[in-house]
Amino acid sequence: MFEILNPTIITLNINGEDRDVMVKPSHTLLYTLRNELGLTGAKPGCENGDCGACTVLVDDWPIKSCLMLTVEAIGKKVLTVEGLKNAPIQKAFVENFGFQCGYCTSGFLMVCHSLSKIRPNADDAEIQDWLQSNLCRCTGYEEIEDAVKSILVKDI
Template sequence: MREFTQPEQVSLTINNEPRTVVAYPGETLLYTLRGDSLGLTGAKPGCENGDCGACTVLVDGVPVKSCLVLTAEVEDHHITTVEGLREAPIQKAFLDHMAFQCGYCTSGFLMLGHALSQHVDRADEGRRTEWLRSNICRCTSYQEIADAVTETCSSLE
């Protein structure tokens, strides 16, 4: 049994690099990622209530809202943040379609779109719509975001 009763070291693989961070038992993954130790501020704190999706990262390739996950839960798992995309097709598509305005929600949408493009066999229009409903864009760039995700999924088919 894993017991985690005070701040201690947690091993994570972040953007394909093994990392060790000190985390509190009640610390969320969002807080750990953005902290001084890792400094990965691409995941954005928005509502911190699981509603907006601005903090979306991938855990073992699956999108999760990092405000709703304890760091202790994802010990020894693979985390991908927007910093780890490294010129993924979804990023170019967002630029081509100008799929952002203020940009605060962008990293969350990028992670969602990237994960979806990795499941391209299931990424029909209904699936894309369903996934994209998970995130909120306050500037309402929804059409451009959907176009960018559609293009990325189509180009990978």
Template sequence: MLEVLGTTVLTLNVNGEDRKVVAKPSDTLLYTLREELGLTGAKPGCENGDCGACTVLIDDWPIKSCLMLTVEAIGKKILTVEGLKNAPIQKAFVENWGFQCGYCTSGFLMVCHALAQIHPDADDHVIEEWLQSNLCRCTGYEEIENAVKAILKKEV
């Protein structure tokens, strides 16, 4: 069992690359990604797990990085929006106007990317259920749903 006291140098696998970070036991993954690694795609919104703006994938599952401690991510694969690298969902968001102000977009991209990977045959109910994990204050939900449906049609 790893014991972390004070600040400790940890290795995290982020976007397919092992990265060294300095973290305290209380640091959230969101804080470490943004402040230690300069990966600012995950956004601090509510910082209590409600909005989803900070969503990243941990071992291919969407996780709100404001709720996960950095030390909990040791030994796991972390994928941020910066690591998507032209995933189909990114193009679909552009083509379907799946964003307005853009603050929530990276979190939605991560959830939608995971949805397409885990449930490539998702029906309307599954899509709606997955999209409930994130909030868009600009109310771009219809366009986001259209983007998801566009990539699911191509993958099915």
């Protein structure tokens, strides 16, 4: 009745490095990052795209990895929080206390990092628009917003 699809080895570009990984067609990028590649920065939260704890960048854009199949990442550049390597947003989160329990932090870091690259002159409305894609249950929103504002280019 149903054909069972065997796992296949594919190559993904993760944090600037090509990695071979065995996946099933049904694996999400979140599953593959965490369970096959050992990159646990992207967190499983709601696993239906609401919370943003699993956010990674795919070709520089924030993507909820629980909603993307791993095979959709073939030929794309995937950046996880492990690949940030002392990006300015990480320091800004520390300096502005942009985290509390830390569970949502990696997702927010990725959204804010992308915003700083794609829209470095973002105004308050744009910042709020980008940040609404992620949830913080500890309500650290003001500090997160302060952190991202601290690294954006100011129009003078």
